[in-house]
Structure formats: C-alpha cells, structure tokens
Amino acid sequence: MDLTVLYKLTYGMYVLGAFKDGRPVGCIVNTCFQVTSENPLLTVSLNKNNYTLDAIKEFKRFSLSIVAEDTAPGIIGKFGFSSSRDNDKYHDFGYEVLGCTPCVKGSFAGRLILEAEQFIDCDTHVLVVARLKDTVKGTGTPMTYSYYHSTVKGKAPKNAPTYRKEETKVADTTAKTLNRYECDICGYVAEVDGELPDDYECPLCCADKSHFFRIE
Numbered sequence: 001m002d003l004t005v006l007y008k009l010t011y012g013m014y015v016l017g018a019f020k021d022g023r024p025v026g027c028i029v030n031t032c033f034q035v036t037s038e039n040p041l042l043t044v045s046l047n048k049n050n051y052t053l054d055a056i057k058e059f060k061r062f063s064l065s066i067v068a069e070d071t072a073p074g075i076i077g078k079f080g081f082s083s084s085r086d087n088d089k090y091h092d093f094g095y096e097v098l099g100c101t102p103c104v105k106g107s108f109a110g111r112l113i114l115e116a117e118q119f120i121d122c123d124t125h126v127l128v129v130a131r132l133k134d135t136v137k138g139t140g141t142p143m144t145y146s147y148y149h150s151t152v153k154g155k156a157p158k159n160a161p162t163y164r165k166e167e168t169k170v171a172d173t174t175a176k177t178l179n180r181y182e183c184d185i186c187g188y189v190a191e192v193d194g195e196l197p198d199d200y201e202c203p204l205c206c207a208d209k210s211h212f213f214r215i216e
Contacts, residue, residue: 011145013067015079016044017095017102020055024095024102025084027052028076030145032064040132042114045125051084056128060116063101066109068140073152075106077205081186092206099134109143111136152204181212189215 017026031045044064046053056062067076078089094105099113114130143152178191186205190196190212200209 013076013143013145013148014044015065015067015075015104015108016046016052016062017065017104018052018055018062019059019100019102020051020084023088024090025052025055026079026089026102026104027084028067028080029064035129041117042112042130042132044128044130045122046128047125053126053128055084056116057119061100061133062114062116062130063098063103064112064114065103065106066111066138067143068107068109068138069143069147069151070107070140071143072106073204074206075104076148076152077186077188077202077207079104081205098136103136107140108138109140110138180215182215183207184211184213 011030012032014029014032015026016029017024019025027046027050029044029046033043035041035043042064046056052062072093075093078087078092082089090102090104095102096105097103098111101113103111112132113134113136115133116128116130118127118129120127120129178193179195181190181192181196182188183190183202183205185207186202188202188204190200190202196209196212198209200212201207202211
C-alpha cells in the first residue's frame with residue numbers, strides 16, 4: 001500500500017488555546033473539519049500525549065486561531081515544538097481572553113470559540129467533537145499545510161497525525177553545494193554558503209545557533 005497518496009490530503013494550520021490550572025496552554029493542530037452546518041459541530045485531532053488535550057478534557061472550552069500566511073513563524077515554532085507542561089508559550093506574544101479562552105496575539109485569518117462535547121479514541125490520537133460558540137473575523141489568507149512545508153519550510157512535530165520521517169534525498173552534483181544545518185527543536189533546515197553566523201536564529205522557532213547541527 002502506497003501511503004504517500006495520503007500526502008495529497010489537504011490540511012490547515014491552527015493554534016489551539018485553553019486554560020489549565022488557571023494558566024494559558026496551547027498547541028498547533030493541523031486537523032480540523034466542520035461536521036454539521038446547523039448549530040455547527042467541528043472536530044479536531046490531538047495526540048493522546050498532548051498536554052492541551054488534558055486541559056480540554058477538564059475545562060471543555062477552547063479556541064482555534066486560524067493561522068494565516070502572514071502569521072509570525074515564531075508562533076508556529078513555539079506552539080508546535082514545545083510542551084505547555086514546562087513552557088509558557090504565550091510569554092513572547094501575549095494573549096487576549098475571548099469566550100473564556102486564551103487567544104495568542106498576532107495576525108490570524110479568524111478565531112473560533114468551541115466547547116467540547118465528545119472525545120473519540122483513535123489509537124494514538126483523540127478526536128474532539130466540539131460545538132461552535134462564537135467566531136471572530138480576522139485578516140489574511142489561511143495557511144495550508146502545503147504552504148507551511150513548501151514556503152515556511154516547516155516540518156510536522158512527532159505528535160502530529162501527519163508526521164513522517166524525513167526521506168533520504170540524492171544530492172544534485174551539478175548545483176552549487178551549500179552547507180545544510182537542521183534545528184534540533186523544530187526541524188527547520190538552513191542552507192548557507194559556509195558556516196552559520198554566530199547570531200543566527202531559527203526563523204521558525206527562534207532557537208539560537210547552538211541548536212543547529214550539520215547534515216548531509
């Protein structure tokens with residue numbers, strides 16, 4: 001069975017926000033779809049190891065901020081590649097409370113306020129079926145998962161349902177050889193002529209040079 005056909009499925013990018021023990025937590029999700037049109041129900045998929053899933057199970061209410069193409073890449077990196085268990089993901093960006101949920105500040109295509117009604121076990125992940133409670137209009141073009149990979153040059157974290165190991169590529173010997181350095185936090189690959197500058201920061205997760213290692 002050729003699983004690469006699954007790569008043709010389309011996905012979006014969303015920042016999910018919730019409160020747990022009085023503090024804001026959150027994560028990036030790429031699987032969200034509308035189930036009903038009347039009094040809308042939506043479904044999101046979260047890994048069972050996701051700390052934000054625990055928050056939703058306790059409080060039920062959560063937000064989805066629809067990532068736009070002009071959303072700051074640092075938001076994607078912070079919310080997608082670190083855990084709320086031991087990180088304040090909102091520290092560098094701030095947040096506002098909408099519908100009793102935290103929404104990270106920034107440019108987004110829109111906001112959804114939802115309340116969980118069902119939790120469906122799906123092996124490694126849980127489908128959260130939630131009722132739409134409110135919406136907030138935004139600006140910009142929604143970021144597709146394809147755009148995230150091709151333009152932002154991001155990768156899927158291991159908790160994502162779309163995660164896959166990096167495929168080995170054959171080097172093009174006719175092109176100019178650039179040094180490639182991979183971020184050990186978010187997987188971003190920097191291609192430079194020579195060494196990384198000492199003050200280099202990952203454009204996706206803002207990690208410094210010490211988090212990059214040379215790859216072939």
